[in-house]
Amino acid sequence: MYENARFLPAGDKSLIIEFGDSISPEINKKIRNMYLAIEKSGLEGILEMVPTYRSLLLSYNPVKIRYSELCSRLRECEENLGDTGSEPAKVVEIPTVYGGEYGADIEFVAQHNNLSIDDVVKIHSSKDYLIYMLGFTPGFPYLGGMSEKIETPRLKTPRTKIPGGSVGIAGKQTGIYPIDSPGGWQLIGKTPVRLYDPFGEPPVLLNAGDYVRFVPVDEKEYKSILKLVEEKKYKVNIALLDKE
Known part of the structure; x- marks a missing residue:
């Protein structure tokens, strides 16, 4: 598992949030918690989120939010994962x-x-x-x-x-x-x-x-x-x- 998630551009209106390079319950837990944190954040411009084994694919509307601002807001979500808790x-x-x-x-x-x-x-x-x-x-x-x-x-x-x-x-x-x-x-x-x-x-x-x-x-x-x-x-x- 990476110490911090990696944000990788995927075309002009998607990005990949990568949490590690292996398949593990720990990485999956972080993906799930990040997914829930983004949902709860009410972040404008998010179109779709697709969890994978070790990453989260996020599609967004670049008219409503720019890539740099999106990454900044997502980093805030990641930093506060410990405060949001996780749902059963x-x-x-x-x-x-x-x-x-x-x-x-x-x-x-x-x-x-x-x-x-x-x-x-x-x-x-x-x-x-x-x-x-x-x-x-x-x-x-x-x-x-x-x-x-x-x-x-x-x-x-x-x-x-x-x-x-x-x-x-x-x-x-x-x-x-x-x-x-x-x-x-x-x-x-x-x-x-x-x-x-x-x-x-x-x-x-x-x-x-x-x-x-x-x-x-x-x-x-x-x-x-x-x-x-x-x-x-x-x-x-x-x-x-x-x-x-």
Whole structure:
């Protein structure tokens, strides 16, 4: 982690606030707190903020605020991070059916790590995963903290279509495909919950800085929840958890 954030211009109306050169919960915490501090500051001219693994991309209106003034105001936000405090992160429960037709690669993941399928499910669903960032497709969460016991390399040949809701593993990462898309992650399960709805408010379920908790369900429960989701009657369980 850098002692002070680096401000880097990105075109004529964006800048990158860089906090370090590695992936770590400490850097992510600083990104989250900076994001919240900028929101609370009421700084005029901010158009959008996009958190990443180790930085925050900020788009602004150069007519309303100049680059030099923006950097000065952002530095003030950074210097006062310790005074603003941090909000408790949300923990979003994601019901997931593992294996079978829903997780075609779970047997390979088990064999690769000399485990049983039940072991893979137990390990994968035994902790809360930090959402470092969203990317690749709308609402795709890059989750950190997966146990090295189930690390598995990507597919040698990516699939041309992975169903939305699929839960996968790629190396040390785990994640969820929000929509049908190509992909090379090892599929171990599927959730009936929609992570992305272009007509929803908000359209994306998850946010960087929050946590995901996978909750194993059987096929009957999966179909029951899916029906409620399709009828727009399902509400995800969200808890507040202080991860400081």
